[in-house]
Amino acid sequence: MTMKQAIMIAALSVADGGAAFAQGGKCPECKDVRQAVMATLPGTTVTAVNRSPIAGVYEVVMGRNIAYTDKRGKLFLMGHIYDPATRRDLTANRLADINRVSWKDLPLRDAIASGPKDGMRLAVFTDPECPYCKHLEKIMKEMPKVRVYTFLFPLESIHPDARAKAESIWCAKDRHKALLDVMLNGKQLKRGACATPIDRNIQLAAKLGINGTPGLIAPDGRIMQGAPDSAASLAAWLRGPGKGQ
Incomplete structure (x- = not known):
């Protein structure tokens, strides 16, 4: 199983619960997740940490790239999250957003x-x-x-x-x-x-x-x-x- 397939399966398995955990809005725990990520990956520039569309999984923005982690910030997933209902690549959309040019x-x-x-x-x-x-x-x-x-x-x-x-x-x-x-x-x-x-x-x-x-x-x-x-x-x-x- 590829990493991308694993993320897709995870998205499907939490389709009902993920809606309440969607990106956007306040994320009081994201500051702690960011600190955990920086402790795990010292020297890495962590631009931002946000809630992902999957419950319990956080989006880690590192410059122009995105990875995913849990609340502990110890393990990471590199790949794309897909929404099979709309056939949208949610990660690709986020990458387009964070890499916008003025x-x-x-x-x-x-x-x-x-x-x-x-x-x-x-x-x-x-x-x-x-x-x-x-x-x-x-x-x-x-x-x-x-x-x-x-x-x-x-x-x-x-x-x-x-x-x-x-x-x-x-x-x-x-x-x-x-x-x-x-x-x-x-x-x-x-x-x-x-x-x-x-x-x-x-x-x-x-x-x-x-x-x-x-x-x-x-x-x-x-x-x-x-x-x-x-x-x-x-x-x-x-x-x-x-x-x-």
């Missing part, structure tokens, strides 16, 4: 802006040689009402020529046209010779926990790692949970 912290001057200024916002971290990023560009062409901010994020460890292409795109007179020429038409541009924000973008991606491409940020700050399969699925994700997603 748009105020995004240096949009370091991105290539395209689309209408009053359109729904989407930030994208892209690598000019990433095949999934190219697929995403095709999808976004079907969504002309979205305001896209593209941060050039070349992954040189797997795409050795990506940085040179990113520099050429940024240094072009029309950056968005250059981006599409390279990613959709396979055009080779002249090597750029200007100051670029690429190093800052790499640092920003690391700070946000984006370690691959494409990395997407929704209007409400949710992060998606990887490309959606269609314009419809991207539009649903942009709208957010409960709004057609």
Whole structure:
């Protein structure tokens, strides 16, 4: 039995009692659980401890990650909690919440802006040689009402020529046209010779926990790692949970 299956079975076994123990509200015992966790895992940053949807099990937020423990804080479960009634991954939803990005912290001057200024916002971290990023560009062409901010994020460890292409795109007179020429038409541009924000973008991606491409940020700050399969699925994700997603 996998850890993920064990958590699912636990969720099913306490389906009736767990409702009264749902996340949110006051949790006077969470402070003690947090102290117990910190004693068990010295040196670990414990951001918060909350009640989980399973009675007697606590959610431990450690930076950008989540684990589960009991009141003693001695043993831990690493995995996802699922609600079979709604077919929702509750842990994935919580991870999306705790890893939300504030748009105020995004240096949009370091991105290539395209689309209408009053359109729904989407930030994208892209690598000019990433095949999934190219697929995403095709999808976004079907969504002309979205305001896209593209941060050039070349992954040189797997795409050795990506940085040179990113520099050429940024240094072009029309950056968005250059981006599409390279990613959709396979055009080779002249090597750029200007100051670029690429190093800052790499640092920003690391700070946000984006370690691959494409990395997407929704209007409400949710992060998606990887490309959606269609314009419809991207539009649903942009709208957010409960709004057609």
